[in-house]
Amino acid sequence: MVLAIVIVLLVLGTVLLHILSPWWLTPIASNWSAIDTTINITFWVTGIVFVAVNLFMAYAIYQYRYKKERRSHYDPENKKLELWLGGLTTLGIAAMLAPGLIVWGDFVTPPEESAEVEVLGQQWHWMYRFPGEDGQLGETHPRFMSEDNPFGIDPSDPAGQDDILVFGNILHLPVDQPVRLVMRAKDVIHNFAVPHFRAKIDMVPGMVTSFWLEPTRIGEFDVVCMVLCGMAHHAMRGKVVVESPEDHAAWLAQHPTFAQTQQPIGDAATGQSLYASCASCHGPEGQGNRAMNAPKISGLPTWYLQRQLRFYNDRVRGFHQDDVYGQQMAAMMAVLPTEEAIDHVVAYIDTLPDEPAPTTIDRDIRRGESLYRNCASCHGDDGRGNYATSAPPLAGQHDWYLKQQLENYQRGIRGSHSRDYYGSQMMMMARTIHNDQAMLDLITYINSL
Amino acid sequence: MSYTAIADQPVHMHDPTTFVSKYIWSQDHKVIAIQYGVTAIFVGVVALVLSALMRLQLGFPDTFEFINPNTYLQFATMHGMIMVVYLLTALLLGGFGNYLIPLMIGARDMAFPYLNMLSFWTYFLSVLVLLASFFVPGGPTGAGWTLYPPQAILPGTPGVDLGIVLMIVSLAIFIVAFTMGGLNYVTTILQARTAGMTLMRMPLTLWGIFIATVMGLLAFPALLVSAIMMAMDKLVGTSFFMPALISLGEAVDHSGGSPLLFQHLFWFFGHPEVYIVALPAFGMVSDVLATHARKNIFGYRMMVWAIVVIGLLSFVVWAHHMYVSGMNPTFGFFFATTTLIIAIPTAIKVYNWVLTLWQGNIKLTVPMIFAIGFIFTFIHGGLSGLFLGNVIVDVPLSDTYFVVAHFHMVMGVSPIMVLFAAIYHWYPLMTGRMFHEGLGKWHFWITFLGAYAVFLPIHYLGILGLPRRYFSFADTDFIPDTAHMLNAGVTVSAIIVALAQLLFIINIVWSFKHGKKADPNPWGAASLEWQTPEQPPRHGNWGDSLPVVYRWAYAYGVPGVKQDFIPQNVPTEQVMMLDENGAYQEQEV
Amino acid sequence: MNLWGRLTEKPWLAAPGGVPVAAEPPATDFASKRIALYFFLAVATVFFSLLVITFLTHSQFPGFQALAGEPWQPFTDTTRLWFNTSLLLLSSLAMQIALMASRAARPKLCLLALVGAIFFALQFLLAQLWLWQQLSDMGYGVRANPSSSYFYLLTALHGLHLVAGLVVLVKPLMGFWKGKSLDLIGGSVKLCTTYWHYLLVVWVLMFGLLASSEETYRTLAALCGL
Known part of the structure; x- marks a missing residue:
């Protein structure tokens, strides 16, 4: 009953x-x-x-x-x-x-007139490639892949020279135009899923997969990875911005072609004179200065410096009112107003000697080591960073700065800007550090690297 | 006469005398069944705790320090693998298969008792190897229970050094154990049926176990092949599943392999595996329903054929797990069609269960309410499968929480409902004592309602687009705050359900010593396992001579008969009939 | 009664005359073992077939190089393979002789033949190892190409099955040692013989597969719809 x-x-x-x-x-x-x-x-x-x-x-x-006097009906089958x-x-x-x-x-049948965009998945982000003027994507192979050529484009293929490369998680698509997403994966299986689009297909290393769709609504949409791809799978996020064809063309024009990325960046000599204003805080050799709240910038890879300086320039970093030092730095960007200026100064910083910063924190190193397991996947077992995961080196950095940045990530002072495409990853990871004690232990271990 | 010459020789059944030969190195199918059962339930509890830990993180993110992205994936992987292989497969076939096959067919033991013992101890070894991976440096693998390469064997995934190797080794050992056990079950059912036990007189439990075992024998090799090839990729450096790739910025020394090949192999095992778990559960629940509804199972023949057809079809549907994997899209047409066709025999089974209740005389005992709970959750899980089986509907839903909800409903909650029904149903036979009825009912209500409260809302998170296997859903625009609140609610339900299992464990442990002495056939069941001379049955099961079977196992409510059931082994002439006035009389036929 | 009849009988109907239906010949221990063996052979067949199917799939990927077909490839000259095959064939023949001897109640010949079968089986295994050695010396190591990976994998798994067979063969040998009569041993010899022939067939098919050229693979793969 x-x-x-x-x-x-x-x-x-x-x-x-x-x-x-x-x-x-x-x-x-x-x-x-x-x-x-x-x-x-x-x-x-x-x-x-x-x-x-x-x-x-x-x-x-x-x-x-059940009733005591009831008998069930004997009913073997009823064809x-x-x-x-x-x-x-x-x-x-x-x-x-x-x-x-x-x-x-x-x-499974894309229309003939659909445009092609390549999505390249890797641990734990995506990058995008547009075919450029010739309307044709260049040939690729994993053997060409390197820090300077993350897409693995065949340098000898003329079709690849004008391919437009988008480094970062944010993809822009023109509205009302069918597009075929051609997908490759660099390391493990990933996916490129936009819940609002409904469509998705896995990207598999060693294969090229694809699907097509036509964005019908202008707006910003979340991209998530939908195939378990390792430790930071949940942090593999991106955005798709659907916009008018004009806006899209303007956006595309901001990105370099493959040929442009193969040029050496900036001129170190010009950069040296620009660096004079940086030196007052970061020190003549970029070693950093606690009193000025300036981190060590020598030994940082060029792609990281470029990204951070552009972020400061666009107020993607240093946008938050609680981020006092970030705002100071953003204000200082008046010295480096253009992309070229940034490239020059980055080229100069690249020539500075890399000396590890003095350490000030010394706590439980063994606990720190076990906590570092989560960091190691991106930043490397040796803390030297990894261009493939877009993770900067941690070893050798000032420990007070690491602590400050981890706290900034935890509080969303850093990384919460919608265009900071790796910041949200670090925010999620920083939140797995539960208290001050754990953070100090972790930094103690990083100091030992 | 179909009874076996070898089995019917009580003189040859040396009764074990020492403790070791009776309970440790036992060759008695009943002891081996209990050994399988206890081991499986033990690892099942481990897996249950792991799921509670995952739910804690999902419901209350970043509250517990030891749950971080690495350990979360390790918990998820071990939870899935243990539940599917080491709990469900082992308990349904190793546990119930072992216990019930000889008793239900009227044999003294399995065809190969020694092989049977080896099978258990091999399984035990596989469990030890699996659990050992918790204690090695780097911990167990966190590649997800599907173990997809290249991720499973590349850095960036937890447990990539030793965890994955131990997992592969443990699976290989398990497959050896299963093959030994499986050959035994199949041979016993084919060869050792007692006189009169024709194939179509077997209870559906045996049909489920028989077909599931045959499927297991033919499907597990696919897992073994993929495990061996992945082990070679990992340890020797071959390229079966590994294409040329750049792992965390470094080129690896592989080329030419295909990750999709692994997925095909894995699911060629993995999909039949679903039915390897489901079919014995289908069979057992049919018997529990018929017994407690005091009615013959409706459409017995259709039920048998459905089991056979499901078994056959389940080998041609595997790629529905791979609709969005990037495989040749034309496969989608074929596999969507076969997958939806398999729904027809499955639906017929559901109709027949419900029609068995119709015009029955339903006793809502503890096993019966669990069986009815199964029908409800299985209908729900089966129907949500129609979404995922239909290729285009699967595109937005695959790899979301909808999938999680679907397979937990159909492969988690439903078979576990049957397992509880079966344990309560056969507990008096196994121990000679009754369990505590009140505790059993509490256990049912909390488990049934709680589990539904866990998995029903999760479907909607999946429709919203929440991806599975995510450590954290923070910082996403399309997920509203209410979804996070829902996750917290789901976690609370899940913890309550997990704790409610203590009621079950207390009940079976307490009743083992203190339960009321059970009547010889407390449910009035017609099938053969309840007709042994002693209960619990002794070594050799049948005393001096094997039973002879005169009818099917569902003679409930036969018109004109005094009792509302006729045991399978009562000769027709001894059946007590009613006379025209409704009075009893001994009648000769 | 045939299978169809068995699976369509209406079990709720009383058996004619009330006696148990479907009287069957008594199952013997041997019959049970034979059924188990047949099921095991089915399992092994699925196992090897899956390996072969993955092999054919691999053969259609770019970069796959067959082990035969061109003059410089190792299995273009199949002499060594034929030599190994003949060893396994001799082993199988010896098993067959043992079986016939056990039927003809000639225990000494049976024992001799069994020992011969074991001898040739071990020779085969050694020859396979030698082949491994030779191949890896030629630069066809286990990692060289999927085709050679498969060569080592398939031969190793086939060899393991043979080793398992040798372990089982210890039982009839022990029977001889203990002086049991041929009636008790004959069953084991028969089952082992079946298994030996099965492994011979598996090897011959593997031989054919591994020593094929790329065109053959293409045809086979097309036939399998790969």
Whole structure:
């Protein structure tokens, strides 16, 4: 009796939850509304079966509850009934399968006029490549991949020279234009999933996969990785910005071609004169200065310096009102107003000697070592950083600065800007450090590297 | 006569005398079954604790220091692998298969008792190797239970040094154990059935176990092949699954391998594995339903055929796990069709269970309410499978929490409902005592309602687009705050359900010594395992002579018969009939 | 009764005359073991088939180099493979003789033949190891190419199956040692013979596969729809 009532209530509750659920498909932003239709068809068919079978069962439990004098009806089989039920089920299945296969047919045939964009997945971020003027993506192979050529573009392929490279997690797409996302993975299997687009396919190392869609709504949408790809899988996030074709063209023009990235960056001699204003805080050899709250900048890789300086310039870093020192630095960027100036000074800093900073923190190194396991995946077992994961070196940096930055990440003072495409990763990771004690232990271990 | 000459020789059954030969190196199928069961439940509890830890992180992020991205993935991997392989497969086939096969077919023991003992101890070894990975440097592997290469054997994944190697070795040992056990179950069912036990007179439990075992024998080799090849990639440096790639900035010395090949192999095992778990559960729940509804199982023949058809079809649906893997898209048409076809025999089974209740005389005992709970959760899990089986619907939903919810409902909650039903149902037979009814009901209500409260809402998180295997959902725009609150609620339910399992453990341990003495056939079951001379059955099961079977296992409520059931081994002429006035009389047929 | 009849019988109907239906010949210990062996052979067949299918898949990837077909490739000259095959064939023949001897109740011949089978099986294993040595000396190490990886993998797994067979063969030998009659040993000899022939067939197919050229793989892969 109770059981029958509970089953009825559960059925009602399930239907109510379904109707009232605030958790539902994200508002669609692509042409794949047909996928939503197939989901709805499936909900109708399965929902009717769910309600009907369970209510029937609840009724049977109630109606045929145990009575001492009752005998069950001896009923070995009923061919007619079973055939009817089987037939109805087959119909229901067909009602779901047929539209599904039709939409799948569309999904796997991209329209002829669709543009191509390459998505390159790696631990734990994506980079993007547009075909450039010739409309053709250059050949690639893992053997060409290096710090200077992360896409692995064949330098001898003329089609690759004008390919436009986007370093960073944020992809811009023009609205109302079909696009075929061509996907490669550098290391392990990844995915490029935008819930608002509905469509996704894995990217697999050693293969090129693809799918197509047509963005239909201007806006910013989250990208998430949907195949377990290692420790920081959950932090592999990005953004897709859908915008008008004009905005898109302007955005694309800001990015270098492959040929441009193969040029040496900046001129160290020009950079030296620019560096004079930096030296007052960061020291003549970039060794940093605690009194001025200036970190060590010598020994940092050029790609990291470039990114941070551009972030300061665009107020992606140092934007938060609580980030006093970050704001100071952002103000100082008046000295380096252009990309070229940044490149010059970076080229100069690259020539400075790399001496480890003095240490001030000394706590439980063994606990620190076990905590560092989470950091090591990106920053390396030796703390030397890794261009592949976009992780700067930690070893040799001032320990007070590391602590300050970890706290900034935890509080969202650093990394929470929507354009800081690696900041959110570090924010999530910094939050796994639960207290001051743990942070000091961790830094003690980094000091030992 | 189909009874076996070898089995029916009580003189040959040396009763074990010492403690060691009776309980440790035992060759008695019943003791081996208990050994399997206890080991499996033990690792199952480990896996349950792991899932609670994961839920804590999801519900209350960054509260516990020892749960970090590395350990979270390790918990997830070990939880999945233990639950699917080391708990469900081992308990359903090694535990219940071992216990019930000889008793239900009327044999004295398995066809090869020594092999049976070896099978258990090999399984035990695989469990030890698996658990050892918790204690090696770097910990167990965190590659997800699917162990996809290249990730499983590349840095950036937890446990890449020793954890993954131990996992592969443990799986290989498990497969050897399963093959030894499986050959035994299949041979015993085919060869050692007692006189009159035709194939179609077998209880559905045996059909489920039989087909599942055959499937296991043919599917586990795929896992073994992939494990061996991955071990070679990892240890010898071959390139079966490893293409040329750049791992964390460094080129690795591989080229020409295919990660998708592993996925095909894995799921060629992995999908049948779902049914290896499901079919014995289908069988056992059918018997529990019929017994406690006091009614014959409806459409027995259709139930048997459905089991066989599901078994066959499950070998041609594997790539529905790979719709978005980047495989040839034309495969999608084929596998979506086969996958949805498999829903038809499965649906028929559900209808027949419900129709078994119809016009029955339903006793809502503890095993029965668990069985009904199974029907409810299985309907739910089966229907959500229709979303994921249909290729285009799977595209937005794959790798989201919808998948998590679906397979936990259909492969987690449902078979575990059956396991509880089966343990409560056969507990009096195994121990000779009754469990505590009240505790059993509390256990049911908390587990059933709690588990539904855990997994129903998770479907909606999946529709929203939450990816699975995420340590943290912070900093995402498309996930509203209510979803985080929901996660906290789900965690609370999950912890309550996990704690409620203590009721179960207390119940079976306490009742073992203090439970009420059970009647010989407390449920009035018609199948053969309840008809042994002593209960619990002694070594050799059947005393001096084997039983002879006269009818099927579902003679409940046969018209004109005095009792509401007729045991399989009661000769027709001894059945007590009603006369025309409704009075009893001995009747000769 | 045939399988179809067995699976369609209506079990709720009383058996004719109330006696148990489906009287079957009594199952013997030997029959059970034979069933188990057949199931095991099915398992092994699935195991090797899956390996072969993955091999054919690999053969269609760029960069795959067959071990035969061109003059400089090691298995273009199949003399060594034929030599090894003949050893395994002799072992199988010896098993067959042992089987016939046990049927003809000639225990001494049976024992002799069994020893011969073990001798040739061990010779085969040694020859396979020698082949490994030779191949890796030629630069076809286990990592050289997927084709040679498969060569080592397949031969190693086949060899392991043979070693397992040798372990099982100890049982009839012990029977001779203890002076048991041929009636008790005959069953084991028969089952081992079946297993030996099976392994011979597996080896011959593997031989054919490994010594094929790339065109053959292409045809085979096309036939498998890969």
